[in-house]
Amino acid sequence: MIAKEFEDFLLNHLESYLIPADELAIFINTHHADHVMLVLANNGTSRVPVITRDKKYVGTISISDILAYQMKKGLTDWELAQIDIEEMVNTKIETIDEFADLTEIMHKLVDFPFLPVLNSQSQFIGIITRKSILKAVNSLLHDFKSQYNITPK
Helix, strand or coil: CCCHHHHHHHHCCHHHHEEEHHHCCCEECCCEHHHHHHHHHHHCCCCEEEECCCCEEEEEECHHHHHHHHHHHCCCHHHHHCCEHHHHCECCCCCEECCCCHHHHHHHHCCCCEEEEECCCCEEEEEEEHHHHHHHHHHHHHHHHHHCCCCCC
16 A cells, blocks of 8 residues: 555646647557558557547557567458558557556556556546656655655654
8 A cells, every 4th residue: 555645745746647648649440550550660659549539448559469460360561551450459458547546557557658548438538657657756756855744653
């Protein structure tokens, strides 16, 4: 269990942890594989969220997901280029809801570099990255005493 004072300190910065969907590279599940591979290769992002047109979260996609699908199905590059990415989406990255507590976020970020954040209708609203949480912990370690007094038991 996280000490209440630490959790309060970190939760005061919670809105800064979330990177909103409108600031992220996102793919629609009906985008073709060739388009997705081109964008991923050119923008340097390794894994990107995939949503439906009505913003329902589907999963994530990476170049390795696409190539694994191509190899599994024995597809030529031309055949692969015509397929919607929905069939290739990775659903292994866990999600959190927009009201997840800090303990859940920390536990899940151990295994994933980011967590997709969903609202109550399973719509994608953004991500919380391991990097943003580590920055917050760094702030906690450096700034906690400016807001709290620490006295040994």
